[in-house]
Amino acid sequence: MxxxxxxxxxxxxxxxxxxxxxxxxxxxxxxxxxxxxxxxxxxxxxxxxxxxxxxxxxxxxxNRAARALASARSHVIAVLIPSLSNAVFTDVLAGVQDAVDAEGYQVLIGNTRYSFAEEEKLVNIHLQSNPDGVLLTGLTQSERVRQMLSAAGIPTVSMMDLSDDPDRYSVGMSQFDAGHTITRHLLVKGYRRIGFIAAQLDERTLKRADGYRHALQQAGLYDSRREVLVSDPSTIALGAELVGRLMARAPDCDAVFCCNDDLAYGAIFQCQRRGIAIPQQLAICGFNDLPASAWMNPSVTTISTPRYRVGFEAATLLKQLICGEQPEQRRIDLGFTLMAREST
Amino acid sequence: MxxxxxxxxxxxxxxxxxxxxxxxxxxxxxxxxxxxxxxxxxxxxxxxxxxxxxxxxxxxxxNRAARALASARSHVIAVLIPSLSNAVFTDVLAGVQDAVDAEGYQVLIGNTRYSFAEEEKLVNIHLQSNPDGVLLTGLTQSERVRQMLSAAGIPTVSMMDLSDDPDRYSVGMSQFDAGHTITRHLLVKGYRRIGFIAAQLDERTLKRADGYRHALQQAGLYDSRREVLVSDPSTIALGAELVGRLMARAPDCDAVFCCNDDLAYGAIFQCQRRGIAIPQQLAICGFNDLPASAWMNPSVTTISTPRYRVGFEAATLLKQLICGEQPEQRRIDLGFTLMAREST
DNA sequence: CTGAAAGCGCTTACAG
DNA sequence: CTGAAAGCGCTTACAG
CATH class of the missing domain: 1.10.260.40 (lambda repressor-like DNA-binding domains)
Structure with missing residues (x-):
């Protein structure tokens, strides 16, 4: 007994x-x-x-396990993000949580570390939990991931970017347009020799790069010498290094578009150490509008991205799909905002 | 059919x-x-x-649910952290993941938002998943949380601080000692009218405050006018505001210990805008050594905390407890490092 | 090295 | 508004 x-x-x-x-x-x-x-x-x-x-x-x-087994509904939502150390994605996560919390869903967070292989592993592992839905970051996944997801028949929403595929749901903004917009801003301000530094080189960064190139080509000012792209993870330290490399390659640059704010901070700190006046000698702008951007000296021109809302709206859309509702749109464009500040 | x-x-x-x-x-x-x-x-x-x-x-x-139900082992580890937007805790999380990933454990992340009530809710929700173990942040939990956890009979490890309770497992560092150490550093540097600004006022912040007070009392230099403590969440913007309040209350301060780096950044940016030279007119130091601290101008004196290792070692200890092993120590002190830089 | 039986703790139809 | 039966997909002893 x-x-x-x-x-x-x-x-x-x-x-x-x-x-x-x-x-x-x-x-x-x-x-x-x-x-x-x-x-x-x-x-x-x-x-x-x-x-x-x-x-x-x-x-x-x-007992959740017993409930899930008996009901064939796990009340689990899996979220795959490429990084946890990037504030962009913790903001997305906050939006997801807030959208989903009250409903009794449990959020399973997967950190892909910007790796398709990791993503594949995580999808496989998370599928073991029978999630009711999956939130993906970005539009590009490995073939196997797409297969596993469609075989599982689980609703899926992509975040941070916009898909033209009529079979997909997406919530985000045009990364291309945003890159284009901030480059245009530099052109309008009168800068002519505009460089670009980028790290990680994920899908979204490359689209911003395309926006940058397109804007410069339109103006007849594109020069590939002014691009420094590396696939290392984005950090302040890397921004400091890359602006150095850029200035070594193309010392006549009068502005730099950094593919995100961390890189921009590093670039600014580096210029300050070298006695390069911002924006007088070199204008610098970033992307995402992290909290420090408004406070730095000089304050940093950047693109404000609606990442909390992306998470919130994507989760809301996913909930609808889980409940079998027909959503109004398959593609939700949340836009972005240019924040023109002192650094340009 | x-x-x-x-x-x-x-x-x-x-x-x-x-x-x-x-x-x-x-x-x-x-x-x-x-x-x-x-x-x-x-x-x-x-x-x-x-x-x-x-x-x-x-x-x-x-099917994880079926497996969990049949085996009475969920292979789930619940981790409760107070914030996801604070890099400190995403670093902790990274350590936990790395320690636990290969073993096939699934990490359930709960964000308590520095609220005991939220923590209580999360413990209750996570208990539904029958976690094999729980990782807690800090030493203080509500009575109900302690009850639920002990009723569930699940091994638990506390992170970020050190417990003297022989019944508890903890992995971290002495927050008091760290606060004391950085204040001593200011004293040794010759500062005499040292202020303190703090936000959130969680357990760890208050221990740092105690370390600060103790160091100043020892030196006969403690003056409560020089403290500005508010319970709002810590942000750069708040740091900018609080340094302003401090200077209004005690304009003769020659140094400020900010309870974390975000606050320190805000204080520095604010001083720069007001033309206050750092450290000549006012020395400023932070706590945690976030990546920007080494790169800011001036670079920021701070305490480097072993948060990744805290997560890693805490998870490792928890795994031992889950497997019924007897760990060597119940309390693992990972220490901290003073990073003396230009801002002091 | 392999298998038949029982059961983990719930919920889903189906009755009443 | 309430309940008896069956079953979700596994694993745990226990045999052989």
Whole structure:
């Protein structure tokens, strides 16, 4: 007799209370106890009250695994982001959580580290949890990931970018347009020899690069010598290094578009150390509008991206899909805002 | 006949393959198929090979819920951190992931937002997943949280601070000592009217404050007018504001210890805007050594904290506890490092 | 090295 | 509004 189930509240080897314990305590079937939790409106007020009391007294905590197994609905949403150290994606995550929290969904976070192979592993692992839906970052995934996801028949929404594929759902903004816009801003300000430094070289960065190139080509000012692209992870230290490389390659640059704010901060710090006046000798702009951008000296011109809202709206859309609703749009463009500041 | 289970690979309504499907395809019992996955050394090489092939062909993905239910082990580790937007805790998380990834544990992340009430909710929710272990941030939890955790009988490790309680496991560093050390550094440098600004006022911040006070009292230089403490979340903007408030209250301050780097950055940016020379007119130091600290102009004196290692070692310790091993120490002190830079 | 039986803790139809 | 039965997809002893 391993546990004293006749008296769970005082048994020695007190195993965790189950629904059956709750039901027995009240003198109802487990069905009724189950309903009192899941669909309380179907249970008489009296019983519901007693069941609630029993739950509290026994310290009953539902077993998610059992529920998932029986109901074939996990109430799990998997979110795949490329980085946790980049504030952009923790903001996205915050939006996802806020959209989904109240509904009792559990968010499974996967950090792909910008690697398709990692993403593949994570999808496979997360599929073991039978997620009701998956949130992906970006539009590009490996073929196997697409296969696994479609084989699983799970609704999926892509974040941060916009897809033209009528079979896909996406919430984000045009990375190309944003890159184009900030480059145009530099041109309008009168800069003519505009460089570009970029790291990581993920899909979104490359689209910003395209926007940059297109704007300069339109103006007849594109010069590939002014580009420094490396695939290393983006950091302040790397920004400092890359602006140095750029100035070595093309010392006549009068402005630099950094593919994100971290790089821009590094570039600014480096210029300050070298006595290069910003923006007088060199204008510098970033991308994302992280909190420091408004406060740096000089304050940093950048593109403000709606990442919290991306997470929120993507999760909202996913919830609709999970519930079988037909969403109004498959593609939600949340736009971006140019923040013109002192650094340009 | 809803699904063509006799031919799962070509059935119309193709439901997800189960272990039974794999077993049937090979002509073995589900037991053997199960073993081929979980303890392959117990299965003959031949069968193992066939089973592996069947798994691949059927696209079999194990059902975590079923496994958890049957085995009473979830392979889930819950991690509670107070913030996702603070790089300190994403670093901790990275350490946890790296320590635990290979073992097939799934990490459930809970963001308490520095709220005991939220923490309570999260513990309750995560307990539904039957975690094998829980990682907590800090030493202070609500009474209910402690109750729930001990009732569940789940091993727990506290991160970021050190506990004297012989019943608890903790991995971190002495927040008091670190606060004391950096204040001593200011004293040794010759500063005499040292202010303190702090936000959030969580447990760790308050211990740093105690370290600051103690150092100044020892030197006979403590003056409560020089403290500005607010419970708002810590941001660069708040640092800018608080240094302003401090200078209004105690204009003769010659140094400021900011309870973290974000606040220090804001203070520095603010001083720069007001034409206050750092460190000549006012020395400023922070806490944590975030990446920008080494690059700012002036570079920022701060305390480097071993947060990645905290996550890694805490998770490693937790794994031991989960496996029933007796760890060598209940309390792992990872220390900290003073980074003396230009701002002081 | 392999398998038949039982059961983990829920929920889903289906009755009444 | 309530309940008896069956089953979700695995794994745990226990045999052999």
């Amino acid at each position: 391993p546990n004293d189930s006749s008296n769970p509240s005082r048994g020695r080897v007190r195993r965790r209370a189950t629904l059956a314990d709750v039901a027995k305590a009240v003198g109802v079937s487990t069905m009724t106890a189950s309903r009192a939790i899941g669909r309380p409106e179907l249970v008489s007020e009296e019983l519901r009250g007693q069941i609630e009391i029993a739950i509290r007294e026994l310290g009953y905590v539902p | 809803p699904n063509d289970s006799s031919n799962p690979s070509r059935g119309r309504v193709r439901r997800r393959a189960t272990l039974a499907d794999v077993a049937k395809a090979v002509g073995v019992s589900t037991m053997t198929a199960s073993r081929a996955i979980g303890r392959p050394e117990l299965v003959s090489e031949e069968l193992r090979g066939q089973i592996e092939i069947a798994i691949r062909e059927l696209g079999y993905v194990p």
